[in-house]
Amino acid sequence: MACAHIRYVTFWNFKQRLNKNDIMCKNNVSNLNHLCMLYGLSELNTNSTACYESGYFSGTSDYSDLIMGAIKKINFILRPQIIPIIESLKVKDMQA
Secondary structure, X not given: OHHHHHHXXXXXXXXXXXXXXXXXXXXXXHHHHXXXXXXXXHHHHHOOHHHHHHOOOOOXXXXXXXXXXXXXXXXXXXXXXXXXXXXXXXXOOOOO
């Protein structure tokens, strides 16, 4: 349960930071919002058992398919920006 709490707090802090509206570049805000949604949906997709057990996911909808569809849509939107986003982190290439 502690891991679930950490994932939730991480998502919540990410979203709260974006809601401050102090990031000037609208493209960066858009990309960060998509990354935040992708993180939340990925975590929900990976750990959705509690949602089913609690009855939050109920009825005839296939929530797993809906979540995966949303993940694919966000990936499609972010795809052209992924290389610039990764390069902005200044991650060094691994060398043997």
